[in-house]
Amino acid sequence: MLSTMSFEKISWEYKGFTLPRDITEETLDTLSNFQIRDDDIVVASFPKTGTNWLLEIVGKILRAAGKTESSTDSLIAPGPLEMKTPTSTQPGYLTLANMPSPRLVATHLPFELAPEGISKPQNKVKILVPMRNPKDTAVSHFHFGKKILRLRGVTDEVPWEVFAHQFTNGKVAYGPFEDHVLGWWKMQDDPHFLFLKYEDMKKDLLTAVKTIVAFLEVDLDESIIKGIAEASTFNNMKADMDNSKIPERQAIARKGIIGDWKNMFTPEQSKAFDDWYEEKFSGTGITFDFE
Template sequence: MPLHEYKGIVYPFFVSRENLEAMPNFRMRDDDIVIASYPKTGTNWILEMVSRVLQAAGRSEMTSEDRAFAKLEFHHPELPQTTHVLLEDSPSLRVILTHLGPDAAPPGIAHPQGNVKVIVIMRNPKDVAVSYYHFSLDIMRNYFYFGRIAAYFVTWDRFFNLFLSGEVVFGDFFDHVLSWWEKRHDPHFLFLKYEDVQRNPTDAVKTVMEFLEVDLDDVTIRRIAEESSFHNMKETLGDSHLKHRTVMARKGVVGDWKNYFTPEQSRAFDAKYREKLEGTGLEFEFEGSIL
């Protein structure tokens, strides 16, 4: 995939320097909802949940499919303009997605005011690495002419080393999540963990509902939890008429990293995990245990 570097972070060609330089001027609205995430941590899962909560509350008729192009910094090949330009003309209520960290995101997202709400979804980094690896292969197979031999060039071992060194698209996982984690005491932010959403989707729906200040009955909450389960969301994505959505979901399990990490890789990863996260209060679950 054609890549470029901007302020020390690697980006794909569809997140251009021009797009990134436009971020400081993006204007937020008082009713905006933002989903901020590192890639492959559950962005579309939370988008599905948020969209269904807003629909059930009568605040928006838009589905997750309608909002599929809402990644703020992107210029999707299917669209004539960049997302941030399209969002300027989009009707409220906007649900905005971003993989940018606070330093690169618009000030109105990094330092929200008024009723702006930011949901940050995070996932254990070992499973993120595995999911990101497969997603990278799928993108090359679907969008680039050398896709048939992509696996030859992008082996798991090579991708692991790039991920561990922070040289993948959107930069170092640990730096990214920690930069958002610093906002945890700001009431404009809600932090969710992928593993918690998977374990108890009903509680996740309730948490999102309360954060968005809507009131739904228990029957509706349970229905949304079922409709936005990973299994149902994967079917929704697989049936999408938008090509990039069809490769977004794979397994959705916790602990798949054990099928890929060698003992040496796991030890190297654990060392970086402790170096970066020790003392921060941020912990992740790795199949029933916290490192």
């Protein structure tokens, strides 16, 4: 079991959220003044809800539209805005400051902690918010967390039954899940934002890509859009990530299926999640597909 000491080594509490230790209060203070550019494209997400899938798709769209020649690896090399990844020497926002436009900006910060340029966007800034059912999110978060901890030299591992309990109690990176999701959901009617469900993308990727292209106000032929959708299937994306030069990206893609939670949850855990989900999301207007 992950000891209290080990948990404190990798996480800390800040304004009601559980954050990775890589994110310092100094970084959060500095980020409040982070300058968003008018042509920035932001993916704001809870971890393991489709962040890198969206980044891959947006990168392909930008290249197809002639707006960048950079590879996806290059575009997302800074990592999340607020973090210093295992292979970087500085937080993402410092690397982004020197990158050419248009920039792909990723963040896992909750709405309440995000820079105002993202939480209160102006002009032409585009913000995409992926969402995924919490059971599959928890399973993916669990497996990814183990890989990342190994990259960072943490040898203790939390067992699934403990992690599942921590997830519904907000004691996982960027939790509580419900506060994170509902925080961003407040912006559902703001035209700067596009909310996309992971499950909808899995079921009809072409429609999702068309929606993203329209949101980004990019003019692409139908054949190009179809090509982007075909190249962005999970299996193709996983192959790209597995061949990435960035270790963290190699750890990202696993199964990418809807309903993988059934392979992890006991009936008791599933019932506990169902009760928690009903309590936190009933009446919010958010619904998820679980299979």
